[in-house]
Amino acid sequence: MKRYITALLLACSMQAFTQNQTQATFIPPFDFPLTLSGNFGEIRANHFHGGLDFKTGGVIGKPVRALADGYISRIRVTNGSGYVLDVTYDNGYFTINRHLSGFLGAIAKRVEELQYKEESYEVEIIPEPGEYPVKAGQQIAWSGNTGYSFGPHLHLDVFETATGDYIDPMPFFLTRIKDNTAPKAESIMLFPQSGKGVVEGSQDRQAFQPNHPRPIEAWGVIGSGIKAYDYMDGVHNRYGVHTVILTVDGEEVFRSTVDRFSQEENRMINSWTYGQYMKSFIEPGNALRLLKASNNNRGLVTVDEEREYHFVYTLKDAFGNTSHARFTVQGKKQPVETLHHRDKYFFAWNKTNILQEPGLSLIIPKGMLYDDIALNYQMKADSGAVSFTYQLNDERVPLHGGCELRIGLRRKPVADSTKYYVARVTPKGLYGVGGKYENGFMKTHIRELATYTVAVDTVPPVITPISPKNWGRTGKIVYSIKDKATGICSYRGTIDGKYALFGRPNMTRTQYICELDPKYVKKGGKHVVEMVATDDCGNETVVRDTFVW
Structure with a gap:
């Protein structure tokens, strides 16, 4: 409920934001023609891409400019984003410049001195508001390739100061970037709802090509999703799609407009997407404001007549370039198998859920699940293992935040309890998720329902x-x-x-x-x-x- 109230209050600021964005102006961060390697809201692992990635011609060391009058408000060196500079502007916005190669003058000297004082590569400085004033066009740093970066570029995040929301920087630079290329649909996916719908005789999700040559048979409650990308003139990169609209029989049922999100909403991308597919329906625990369902059923479609249902996707980018993808669903009455589950393995999205099993306890507070789930739970034993292996679910289910997991040790081949850790089991091997030993159990926090066990690490780096x-x-x-x-x-x-x-x-x-x-x-x-x-x-x-x- 708290997330919904917050979303409602923040939504009230969106109209004011639109007006402010049209009034505020920014100059470009560079004095050369702008091209992008990434745009706002692209689908990334567990988060949206929060800004624009500006290409720098494959080299580092390009002068990065202040976009308007303001002041430097935060200076950091981090492993993930490299050299980072925050600038607060007088027009109601602040920015984060990431992956820089270095700072200028007094700031560079101050950072280096702090690194040696704290004996740490990673440092942070919060200057006084008037300490480092900047003017529009003034150089503030050098572009780079530091942090988690796959090539020289500048990542620019723009935030609305009043709300702290990430907002799409593209409207500030529309006249500086050429784009006449419309988004393109690659694939459609239909999601029959568990125990409520069926597609092509199955309750499993299924993918189809856009403009499918024949009607797709379905019955009951289904959701739709689309995998699509945007493109720009003269470059080979692909980008996220700004606006996706789904109509069924001429009536709009769903719309996504990727123009802003809050940090609290960021991880909700896991609910909206399935891989690279953008769902055109809203799971009940998903409060993303950029999603809007218009059919009083969260965007889900009920196929309950033996007739054709005409689905049309409209894809738009920030420049207004538009394309369409169409397919037809043929309503065909057929049995829909009722969902069977044991109550102890059924987790409801709107309550606290607790799972107790031999050697395992899991607590999922209310607000951590986006939808109900019937777990495909299994416990696997290996006589030589430190603990049982627990399959909480056969398919990864992202959680909105960390949830407490405790796994008991069956044996202790190593006396030192600090050598044990909780690991997620994947086809590629074990991935450590940390943990601390307490009274025969390893305790940690997980952010997805998957398969876990306890492992031993006695091998040094x-x-x-x-x-x-x-x-x-x-x-x-x-x-x-x-x-x-x-x-x-x-x-x-x-x-x-x-x-x-x-x-x-x-x-x-x-x-x-x-x-x-x-x-x-x-x-x-x-x-x-x-x-x-x-x-x-x-x-x-x-x-x-x-x-x-």
Whole structure:
């Protein structure tokens, strides 16, 4: 209920936002023609893409400009977003510039000093509002490829100051970007509702090509979804679709308009989407404001007449380019199998759910599920395993937030309880989700219903020096640090016994780099570098190397 009240209150600001956005102006972040590698609201794992990705010609070091008059409000170095700069503007918006290669002047110096003071690559500074004022067009940073980035670009998030909502930056730059290419539909998916509908004789979801040549037989309550992408002139990238409208027999039943969302709504993308399919119906626990159902049934369609139902999708981008995809559903009366389930394995979306099994307890607070679910629960035993393996459900079910899971240990082959961790079991192997040992159980928080067990990690990280013979010549110390099980928890490097600033400039690589600076390392002699890395189970590796610089 709290989410719905919040959504209602925030929806009241949308009209004001539209008016404000048309009045406020931004100059472009660069002084060269703009092209995009990503747009607002693209479907990403567990979240929406929150801004625009501007291409920088395949290189780093392009001057990034202030979009209007304002001030720098936050300065960060993070593993995920690299060098990050927040700017609050006088026109009612603030922005986050991510994946930068570096800061300017006094800010760069201040960040470096703080990194050495705190002995941490990741740092944060919150300046006073008037400390770093900026004017429209003033350079504020250098573009880069840091953090979780697959190529040089600038990621720009724009927020409405009054609400804190992510908003689509595209309207500010429509006159700066050329686009006459309409979105294109790739696939349609029909979702017969459990115990209520059937498609082509099955209650399983099924995919069809757009403009399907023959009617699709169905009966009962079904939902529809579409996989579609937008495209732009002169580039090969594909983007998210701004507006999707579904009509059935000429009447609109659903509309999605990807123009804003809050941080609270971000993870609700898991409810709206199935893989890359955008559902044209709203699950009862999904409060995304960008979704609107017009048929008093959350966008679901009831096929209860033996006739043709004409479905039409209209796809629009932010520039107004439009395309259509059509298909026909033939109503054919047929039996719909009633959903059978055991009450203890049926979780309702609008209440707290508790599952107690031998060696397992799971608590899902109200508001964590987007829809009801009948779990396909199984417990699997292996005589040599530390614990049972628990299949909470055979298909991953995302949760809106962390939910407490406890798994009991059947045996303890290792006396040190810190070496145990809860792992999600996948076809590709085990993925650690953390956990702490308490009274015979491993306790953790999970964000999806899947398959879990307890595993042991006694293997320390692997630290490998990269081209150490070149360190003195290049002025860069480079190590690769990897851990197969629980992942790297912390690391620390020293040179001649003093803290050395090692960073992981790009998260797509395993390299940790220290750029030698005569302010911190005396030039002209032999030096000893030590790197220590610890994984999430406390296993530690220490390596020492020498170099001449």
